[in-house]
Amino acid sequence: MSAGCRWGAIDVTATEIRVGALVKNSDLAEHPAIRASLPVLSEALLSGASPQLRNMASVGGNLAQRTRCSYFRDLAVMECNKRVPGSGCAALDGFTRMHAVLGVSDRCIAAHPSDMCVALLALDAVVHTTGARAGDRAIPIADFHLAPGDRPDLETVLEKGELVTQVSVPVTAMAARSRYVKVRDRASYAFALASAAAALELDGSTVRAVRVALGGVGTKPWRSVALEQALVGKPATRASFQSVANLAVEGARPRKDNAFKVELAQRVVVRALELAAGPGT
Numbered sequence: 001m002s003a004g005c006r007w008g009a010i011d012v013t014a015t016e017i018r019v020g021a022l023v024k025n026s027d028l029a030e031h032p033a034i035r036a037s038l039p040v041l042s043e044a045l046l047s048g049a050s051p052q053l054r055n056m057a058s059v060g061g062n063l064a065q066r067t068r069c070s071y072f073r074d075l076a077v078m079e080c081n082k083r084v085p086g087s088g089c090a091a092l093d094g095f096t097r098m099h100a101v102l103g104v105s106d107r108c109i110a111a112h113p114s115d116m117c118v119a120l121l122a123l124d125a126v127v128h129t130t131g132a133r134a135g136d137r138a139i140p141i142a143d144f145h146l147a148p149g150d151r152p153d154l155e156t157v158l159e160k161g162e163l164v165t166q167v168s169v170p171v172t173a174m175a176a177r178s179r180y181v182k183v184r185d186r187a188s189y190a191f192a193l194a195s196a197a198a199a200l201e202l203d204g205s206t207v208r209a210v211r212v213a214l215g216g217v218g219t220k221p222w223r224s225v226a227l228e229q230a231l232v233g234k235p236a237t238r239a240s241f242q243s244v245a246n247l248a249v250e251g252a253r254p255r256k257d258n259a260f261k262v263e264l265a266q267r268v269v270v271r272a273l274e275l276a277a278g279p280g281t
Contacts, residue, residue: 007165010034015171021060021164025116026051028059037171040178040197040276044119047182050189060164062116063127063144067155067219069099069110081107081152089152096257098191101265103219104253108152111216112145113191118215119180121223122197125169131162141167145220155220174201174209179275181268182215192216194264196248198272200236207231207240212273214248217265224248227269236277241270 008022012033019028028034029045048054048062071077071090079088091099091109100111125141139157146154158164169175178199184190195215201208210231214222227247234240245266252262 012037013171017169017171019059019167019169021058021063021166023059024055025049025057025059025062026054029054036176038119038123038169038175038178040122040175040180040199041116041119041169043180044115044182044195044197047180047184047195048115053189059116059167062114063164063167064156064158065114067110067112067145067148070095072110081148082110082155083153085151085153092255096255098193099255099258100219101217101252101254101258101261102214102222102249103147105148105150105152105219107150108148108219109255110148110152110219111191112218112220114221115180115182115192115195115215117141117145117221118195118213119178119197120167120169121213121221122178122199122211123169123175124211125167127164128166128168129158129162130165131159134159134162137162138168141221142223147219172201174199174211177201177276177278178211179272181272181275183264183268184216194261194268196265196268196272198269198276200273200276202236202277205236207234207236210273212248212269214265214269217249217252217261224250224269226250231273236273238270238274241273245269 007020009020011018029042035042077090079090099109127139129137182192182195192215197213199211212224230244248269
């Protein structure tokens with residue numbers, strides 16, 4: 001772990017912000033440098049759980065929390081490949097309103113629950129870890145979480161005994177022009193039905209660079225690279241954002257109860273991009 005960042009510290013430089021794994025979500029959300037330089041991260045954190053939980057939840061814990069659904073939590077349900085690999089997935093034939101439509105497999109369709117991780121994905125964050133076998137590692141957050149595939153019980157690339165020590169986030173013009181939008185059933189203590197983190201770099205009124213990440217719809221925080229590539233060079237307008245929004249859910253595999261998420265995800269992407277672009281879009 002870098003000597004420049006203690007486990008419970010937030011260290012700010014002109015080019016990077018390093019956040020220790022034990023920093024509380026509420027402290028990170030309210031930090032002046034985060035609010036000014038990484039507004040999407042502050043907004044995402046403040047939309048998560050409840051004030052009481054944010055006062056206790058840590059950055060490292062948020063990163064490593066289990067991807068789970070109501071069937072995973074109900075120990076009376078025996079078919080759960082996350083709890084007992086090879087036992088099946090009760091959700092496949094169950095009620096799936098809260099489940100994922102992106103990154104799903106025939107072994108698991110649970111949606112990743114974090115808001116913070118969606119914002120960090122849009123900010124190109126790096127997760128720093130240490131372990132007896134792996135040593136010190138710097139893992140791009142895009143590579144940190146795993147889609148279920150054939151092994152839903154494996155959710156991150158962390159090895160046994162490996163610990164998250166800190167997260168580093170580059171401070172850029174694009175990061176400063178970033179916003180988070182979350183749609184949920186209640187104003188607090190509710191996972192996202194769909195959420196979007198968007199960061200924009202503009203050349204006048206034209207998109208020079210963009211990052212878009214989705215939450216509530218994927219089995220892990222979901223980056224929309226196809227949308228990003230299609231939006232570069234277009235005017236930063238609602239019409240432009242709407243014209244590429246379908247790329248955010250490319251490859252979606254909805255089920256009967258959560259098919260609405262395909263449209264909802266597109267709408268939150270457009271709104272997040274509008275807010276990031278600012279007035280006049």
